[in-house]
Amino acid sequence: MDAQNETGANRAPASWWQTGVIYQIYPRSFQDGTGDGIGDLPGILSRLDYLADLGIDAIWVSPIFPSPMADFGYDVSDYVGIDPLFGTVEDFDRLVTAVHGRGMKLLLDLVPNHTSDQHVWFRQARASRDNPKRDWYIWRDPAPDGGPPNNWLSEFGGSAWTLDAASGQYYYHAFLDRQPDLNWRNPQVVAAIHEVMRTWMRRGVDGFRVDVIWHLMKDAEFRDNPENPAFAAGMNPYARLLPQRTTDLSEVQDVIAGLRAVVDEFPERLLIGEIYLPVERLVAYYGAELKGVHLPFNFALLDTAWNARALDRLITTYEAALPPGGWPNWVLGNHDRPRIATRVGPDQARVAAMLLLTLRGTPTLYYGDEIGMANVPIPPERIQDPYEKNVPGLGLGRDGVRTPMQWDDSPFAGFSDVEPWLPVAADFSEVNVAAQRGNGHSMLTFVRRLIALRRAHPALLVGDYRALAAQGDLLLYVRTLEGAERVLVALNVGPDPLVATLPGTVGEVLLSTFCDRQDERISGEIALRANEGVIVGVAAGAVLPE
Known part of the structure; x- marks a missing residue:
């Protein structure tokens, strides 16, 4: 299906993964259900109603397979089991049933590039x-x-x-020495991982996020990587070389086509690829005739300068680079990168959420971002991340974005009854679900309303994207579903008020980042407060600028 080009009443129903919102759970940190200070499957199960109420369509759970935990689950010692730390296979089956019973989907993290040295x-x-x-x-x-x-x-x-x-x-080993890389040139490896995928899909899993998928093939001649001429002191030592012989080889596309063929054996399953590459290379992972991954994760928002002009260029470049029929996707945060509220500040975090959930394509929301969780400073004696331990002093540690979910103001933020594996944020007594749930202007309330608005307006789900001319801190675009509706999005990506001038009557405000202005009529201009975004339902016959 080409959801981009089908319009109005003639548009075929989109796949669930095209219209849905994906929510990433880092299982060690979402909810402790067994009282050991580490999150687990019973904990996730106990919080499903929260996710359903938020409006989530699919849950992606980071690795839960048996592992020595050298890299906290990304060193798999058994691809078809559940680590006792997280629960049992029976717990997993109950989770699948409960997720599906609430109309949601469940995605697992597949780690096919490497195993644990204990596998x-x-x-x-x-x-x-x-x-x-x-x-x-x-x-x-x-x-x-x-x-x-x-x-x-x-x-x-x-x-x-x-x-x-x-x-x-x-x-x-592309990562830790305790994570030896599999040889994807060996057909027995290919067959074994394919069978792993089938095993989980038979248990009801709705798809996979494939870890470091662009790493899977390495140069058959084992030639050196070239030096990076841009490398300078203070950079990540890995950047000293350009990984031309170890990542993004053209041969990886055949491997991915094989993964996709397995997924396609089961109806309505999803294949996502973790790919940190520039947009022009990223889009190659849709594969020939769109038989690669359904969604090559687009991480560009994680690195793009947070200003309106840079964002406008990124969105335009990405939309233009997509292959015909390729469905876009957007990510603001994950378990490896700084939280959006820390990167752009708590005020702009609301603007960022509005951007994420109104752009064309599938959005992925990282746990805790819906309440504005920020990076947590980790005392040296509590550092867990092997990345930080191996490459200290460069700020590469990931522990600060993996801290316990902040549920309420009870000890340990309602995550556990005992000291968690990582410290909770100092502000958890104010920044938590319970405090924000009853606040009509809170971040949580805003995100819930934003997701509901997205569901209610087909133009936001499957409509086309068109950038409108703007300057300075204003980012302006319209989502259009031919013959149905138009929705205008105006974002002030700056700390000062501004005015967007528009010809004549436009329509009514559907939502503001401040959770006010509902039904305010917009005519001639949109006045935006500092750090404000608004969504406007465009009136029939209203003329918008090019």
Whole structure:
């Protein structure tokens, strides 16, 4: 289906993932249901009504598989089980049933690039050079000087090669040395991961977010990566080289087409790819004839300068780069990057939410952003993140965006009855769900109303996007569903009031970031307060500028 080009009454029903809002849960930090200070499946189950009330359509849960937790679940030791830390397979089945019973979908994190070094596959692979599982991973002889085979670097610091003393060969790991990379050139690996996917979809899983999907293929000749001429002191050491031989190889598209074919064996399933690439490369991951991932995660909002002109250029560039029929998507935060409220400030966080939920495409909301949670400073003695431990002093640690969800003002923010695995924010007694739920002007109330408004207006769900001419801190665009409706969005991405001049009567305000101005008639101009955005239902016959 080409949802972009179908219009009005002739438009076929869009897929659930095109009209839905996805909500990411970092399971260790959402809700502790067993009293050990770590979030789990029973905890998620207990909070499903909150998510349904918020208006969420799909829940994406970060890894819950058995793991030694060297990288908190992204080092998988069994792809088809549930780590006891999070619960049981029976807990998972109950969660699937409960999610579906509330009309929502459930997505899992698939980590196919690497396993834990404790996975039975790797234990067999390192047992001897002639073990049948040896070629399931990437092994190379030492360089002539006895060092690593080439200059490839780990994203988590240092060489990407670790010597296995027993066999005298190095194995490759794009991340921790406890996360050896699988060899996706081996058809047995391909078949094994495909069967993992089928196993979970048979249990009712509605799709996958695929971790570091652009890493899956590496140069078959193991050539060095070139030096990065832009590298400078103080940058992440990984940036010293350009990863041309280790990421984004053209061959990865065939691998992804195989993943998509498996997903397509089951009706209405979704495949998302984690891909940190520029827009012009990102869109290649829709694949030939749109047989790649349904949604290559678009992280551009995480790095774009927060000003109206930069945002306008980004949106226009992205829309133009999409292949015919490619469905857009937008992300403001995740478990790896600074929270939006910290990045742009609490006032602009509301504007950011309005942007996320009114742009064309599928939005993904990170847990806690709906109440304005910010990065939490982590005392040195409580740092958990291996990234921060391996590459200290550069502000790369991710613990501060993974802190416990703030539910109420009770001890430990209602997340747990005991000290959580990470500290709660100092402001949890004010910034929490219970405090905001009854406040008609709170961030939570605003986001709930915003999602409801999005659902109520087809133009916001599946309508076209058109940028309108604007200057300075004003970002102005219209969502149009031919023959149905038009919705105007005006965002003040700045700290001073401004006025948007428009010809004649436009319509009525549907929602303001301040949760007021409802039904205010707009004619000739829109006066925006500092850090304000408004959504306006455009009257029939009203003329909008180009």
